[in-house]
Amino acid sequence: MSSSFPSSATRQIDDWLSFVVRMKVKELDLYGGGYCLPQFVLSASSLTVLKLRNMKLEAPSPSNFPSLKVLSLSDVEVYSKSLQNLVSGCPIIEDLHLEKYNFGAPISLRVSFWDHILFEADLRTPNLVFLHLTCFAESNISVEASQQLEANLYVRDSSMNKTSYYDLVRLLSNLKCSKKMTLTTECESALIIQKGVRNMSLPPLPNLKHLTLKIHGRLTRNLKLQESLLWCAPSVEAIEIYAS
Numbered sequence: 001m002s003s004s005f006p007s008s009a010t011r012q013i014d015d016w017l018s019f020v021v022r023m024k025v026k027e028l029d030l031y032g033g034g035y036c037l038p039q040f041v042l043s044a045s046s047l048t049v050l051k052l053r054n055m056k057l058e059a060p061s062p063s064n065f066p067s068l069k070v071l072s073l074s075d076v077e078v079y080s081k082s083l084q085n086l087v088s089g090c091p092i093i094e095d096l097h098l099e100k101y102n103f104g105a106p107i108s109l110r111v112s113f114w115d116h117i118l119f120e121a122d123l124r125t126p127n128l129v130f131l132h133l134t135c136f137a138e139s140n141i142s143v144e145a146s147q148q149l150e151a152n153l154y155v156r157d158s159s160m161n162k163t164s165y166y167d168l169v170r171l172l173s174n175l176k177c178s179k180k181m182t183l184t185t186e187c188e189s190a191l192i193i194q195k196g197v198r199n200m201s202l203p204p205l206p207n208l209k210h211l212t213l214k215i216h217g218r219l220t221r222n223l224k225l226q227e228s229l230l231w232c233a234p235s236v237e238a239i240e241i242y243a244s
Contacts, residue, residue: 014038021046026067030055034077042086058082063089072097099124131175137167137190142174147207151178158186165197172204172232179207184214188221188243193228208233212240219243 017038020028024046030037036056042063050065051072059082065071068090074097078086087096099122121141123131128145134154135141143149153175157164168190175181185191191213205211211233219225219241229239 010035017041042089052076057086059085061085065090066092068093070095074099096121096123098122135171137164137171139171141171143177145177147177147179149175149178150180150182151175152182152184154184155190156186157190160190162194162197165193166201169193169197169201169204169232173202176205176207178205180210181205181208182212182214185216187217188215188219188225191215191228191232192221192224193231198228198231203232203234205233206235208236210238211236213242215241215243217243 013032013035018040021040021044025044026046027049028041028044028047029049029051031053032055034054034056036058037052039058042059042065045064045066047065048067049070050068051070051074053074053076055076057073057076057078059078062085069092071087071090071093072095087093121133121139121143123142124144128143129148130150130152131143131145132152132154133139133141134156137155137157137160143151153172155168155171157168160168183191211229213229222241225241226239230236
């Protein structure tokens, strides 16, 4: 269901949305001049797709979207805490699109992707300063953010093949605006990128200055790991490696 409306019709819009939520609509696409989304929409458990454009959003507590798979916000006025509360209530989100924001201040955003589905995240948030992602190498993540972005990336793959390494290089390159990154992996081999892949690719993190690597397991190929990391981030000034 899709609609656009003038700001003077707030009461009618609220009533219409209340009806929509009671009818358990699955897809909602709203466009409105500065209209503030009512709180009851943030607990619409039937929604699988929610798209908001040119609106205000306030989420003082975590949302409840157990079925939501697609969330798209464009030109939405929202505070950092409200955005975090909105995203945290979407446990099975697959596609996340953030564009043309009015945050008023730098923001921190945590987003997690847990399943083996090919997920997409398109984040165009110039004030974004911290991003936490839990995903897989094949996840399709695109980020346009502050040049001071600090990224915390957890790559869940426990085994890699040649295709996976190309996917990983692409994933990291989509975070190339990062100057500081904490990278967590299941094993060291996940980050020892094959020479053949390196020869066919550009370094994915040319601007990275500080890299912290956390590995679930022992280090047995330290030199090869360091060689791969220095290729990934040729301008890096400090590398910290922790293994457990």
